[in-house]
Amino acid sequence: MQFYLDGFRGGDPDIRNAAPNRRDRGPHAPLPSEVDVLIAGCGPAGLCLAAQLSRFPEIDVMIVERKPGPIEKGQADGVNTRTMEMFQAFGFGEKVKRESHWVNQTAFWSPDPANPAHIRRIGRVQDVPEDSSEMPHTLINQARIHELFLDVMRNAPSRLEPDYGWSVVNVVVDPATEDHPVTVTLENTGVNPGETVTIRANYVVGCDGARSNVRKAIGGQLHGDAAHQAWGVMDILANTDFPDVRQKCLVASQSEGNILILPREGGYLFRMYVELDKLNPDERVSSRKFSADDMIAAANRIMAPYTIDVKQVVWWSIYEIGHRLTDRFDDVGQDDARNPRVFTAGDACHTHSPKAGQGMNVSMQDTFNLGWKMAHVLTGRADASLLRTYSAERWVEAKRLIDTDHQWARIMSAPPGQSELDGSGMPRFQKQFIENLMFTGGLAVKYDASRLTAKQSHQHLAIGQEIGRRFHSAPVVRVADAMQMQLGHVAEADGRWRIYAFGGQADTSAPGSAIHRLAEWLESDPASPVVRYTRPDEDPDAIIDLRAVFRQTFEAVAMEDMPPLLKPIKGPLGLQDNEKVFCLDHKGMGDIYDLRGIDREKGCMVVVRPDQYIAHVLPLDATAELAAFFDGVLLPQR
Numbered sequence: 001m002q003f004y005l006d007g008f009r010g011g012d013p014d015i016r017n018a019a020p021n022r023r024d025r026g027p028h029a030p031l032p033s034e035v036d037v038l039i040a041g042c043g044p045a046g047l048c049l050a051a052q053l054s055r056f057p058e059i060d061v062m063i064v065e066r067k068p069g070p071i072e073k074g075q076a077d078g079v080n081t082r083t084m085e086m087f088q089a090f091g092f093g094e095k096v097k098r099e100s101h102w103v104n105q106t107a108f109w110s111p112d113p114a115n116p117a118h119i120r121r122i123g124r125v126q127d128v129p130e131d132s133s134e135m136p137h138t139l140i141n142q143a144r145i146h147e148l149f150l151d152v153m154r155n156a157p158s159r160l161e162p163d164y165g166w167s168v169v170n171v172v173v174d175p176a177t178e179d180h181p182v183t184v185t186l187e188n189t190g191v192n193p194g195e196t197v198t199i200r201a202n203y204v205v206g207c208d209g210a211r212s213n214v215r216k217a218i219g220g221q222l223h224g225d226a227a228h229q230a231w232g233v234m235d236i237l238a239n240t241d242f243p244d245v246r247q248k249c250l251v252a253s254q255s256e257g258n259i260l261i262l263p264r265e266g267g268y269l270f271r272m273y274v275e276l277d278k279l280n281p282d283e284r285v286s287s288r289k290f291s292a293d294d295m296i297a298a299a300n301r302i303m304a305p306y307t308i309d310v311k312q313v314v315w316w317s318i319y320e321i322g323h324r325l326t327d328r329f330d331d332v333g334q335d336d337a338r339n340p341r342v343f344t345a346g347d348a349c350h351t352h353s354p355k356a357g358q359g360m361n362v363s364m365q366d367t368f369n370l371g372w373k374m375a376h377v378l379t380g381r382a383d384a385s386l387l388r389t390y391s392a393e394r395w396v397e398a399k400r401l402i403d404t405d406h407q408w409a410r411i412m413s414a415p416p417g418q419s420e421l422d423g424s425g426m427p428r429f430q431k432q433f434i435e436n437l438m439f440t441g442g443l444a445v446k447y448d449a450s451r452l453t454a455k456q457s458h459q460h461l462a463i464g465q466e467i468g469r470r471f472h473s474a475p476v477v478r479v480a481d482a483m484q485m486q487l488g489h490v491a492e493a494d495g496r497w498r499i500y501a502f503g504g505q506a507d508t509s510a511p512g513s514a515i516h517r518l519a520e521w522l523e524s525d526p527a528s529p530v531v532r533y534t535r536p537d538e539d540p541d542a543i544i545d546l547r548a549v550f551r552q553t554f555e556a557v558a559m560e561d562m563p564p565l566l567k568p569i570k571g572p573l574g575l576q577d578n579e580k581v582f583c584l585d586h587k588g589m590g591d592i593y594d595l596r597g598i599d600r601e602k603g604c605m606v607v608v609r610p611d612q613y614i615a616h617v618l619p620l621d622a623t624a625e626l627a628a629f630f631d632g633v634l635l636p637q638r
Contacts, residue, residue, distance in 0.1 A: 533634040
């Protein structure tokens with residue numbers, strides 16, 4: 001993290017200078033009558049979006065929540081490696097790493113053939129494949145994730161805070177106007193229950209759960225099926241003689257059902273998903289009136305000969321597995337000429353079982369996709385048609401999630417000997433788990449070719465940085481201070497594009513090299529996207545951030561020879577940024593060219609979207625193709 005660009009200021013550097021035009025949030029201040037963006041719901045999806053947009057004080061954002069305040073416990077707890085990479089961009093990845101439980105191994109238990117009434121361990125699998133991510137798979141209370149996003153919001157220039165005690169009851173879009181065309185009716189659920197107010201917005205995002213009023217208002221429906229299987233989940237403090245209680249475990253009994261065990265932060269707390277009864281097709285889980293005691297009794301039956309002595313039930317819930325997906329994630333159809341104004345995200349547009357650990361993760365990744373696009377449009381960087389790509393990209397990924405989770409849920413609930421994977425030479429849980437490691441890590445997302453994701457014409461120049469997938473970080477050394485670090489960690493959740501220029505064999509820090517020529521073209525040529533899309537009063541890297549990586553090691557790269565765009569003058573004081581040049585890691589963590597399949601002879605540039613997904617791979621001299629790509633995304637600013 002860089003700070004002091006605007007001048008020295010003591011205290012916490014995460015607290016940014018407050019914007020002068022921020023909303024009055026005093027105890028008696030009225031609600032605004034108009035906003036740019038109204039977000040419904042303070043779950044992971046809503047808070048992720050609000051945290052992104054809070055970086056832009058010129059965007060007026062309001063986030064409402066029907067509850068009286070933030071949650072304190074329960075709900076989701078799994079944070080996959082892709083989401084951890086995203087948290088790093090928001091600035092709290094290291095906090096989550098320090099506070100959470102790291103999932104290193106997953107153990108599998110099934111009936112003992114010698115005594116089928118008892119379970120035995122049948123195998124272990126490393127939970128995160130080697131070099132799939134520099135970040136761990138973690139488990140932490142969802143409420144803590146909410147708190148970290150809230151910290152980002154309240155420390156941002158806009159000092160954004162939720163408006164608790166308000167629920168969206170209706171949304172109406174007026175297609176005849178461009179000026180705040182969405183009218184939102186809010187109902188007070190707090191001190192004045194039933195009171196309603198109307199607010200006009202440019203955009204509305206429904207992150208208000210599976211019973212979303214925003215989705216209903218735009219005619220969206222969840223389509224799918226239910227497994228008619230009751231499950232319980234409980235966070236507990238307990239003693240047990242089960243030896244793997246501090247590992248993630250999949251446990252299948254002969255006739256009593258299945259359990260998923262997830263250790264939690266702190267060394268003592270753990271979560272159990274416990275299979276309960278099969279439901280009739282017309283039966284709801286609420287009619288069974290299951291209790292926490294029913295879950296504890298079922299857990300002890302499933303885990304025989306081991307027992308669990310529960311000291312405290314911190315939180316518990318009963319649910320029924322369902323797999324449902326809406327047909328679109330916004331208020332326009334494919335043939336509708338107008339651009340969308342209302343969006344849904346998270347459970348409002350896809351629901352599934354919690355056991356694959358994807359619900360909170362995919363919900364946040366929905367709005368991480370939407371947030372930068374919305375910021376581009378509202379700040380005049382891009383045409384409003386950019387927002388059509390949100391539904392196009394995220395619906396496909398949600399469909400992949402639903403299909404994979406449907407299969408996983410059926411395998412989890414099938415008794416031994418009754419699954420399509422039984423008899424494959426490996427226990428079905430273990431086989432399916434191994435096959436889905438990239439999916440459960442959040443790393444299977446691949447966006448198809450579009451205006452935001454180029455065709456793979458030059459993919460051979462960086463075979464380990466696949467276009468459409470997230471940028472895969474690797475170790476480098478920062479030249480200015482010999483700092484060993486992950487290259488991907490230079491990217492913040494700030495709405496900027498990145499160009500990583502990898503030098504080839506002949507590229508040195510001396511003038512005249514391919515990287516020098518690229519930087520000079522980007523800085524001064526009228527066709528350069530840096531020239532075309534950066535405003536005259538902005539820093540050179542305000543929208544497109546160029547970083548260079550050289551094949552040489554630290555002692556062979558000369559900072560004094562770098563072109564100006566790699567040492568830009570920025571901020572009101574005109575300070576030089578010295579942190580844009582990197583070289584091979586000479587401290588033994590790995591060669592980024594070898595790790596990511598970068599062409600050592602020719603080098604290349606990797607263009608990365610603000611949400612960390614790779615948009616293009618190009619030769620270092622392919623300036624015309626680079627210009628053409630950005631012409632399809634951004635609006636000229638000069």
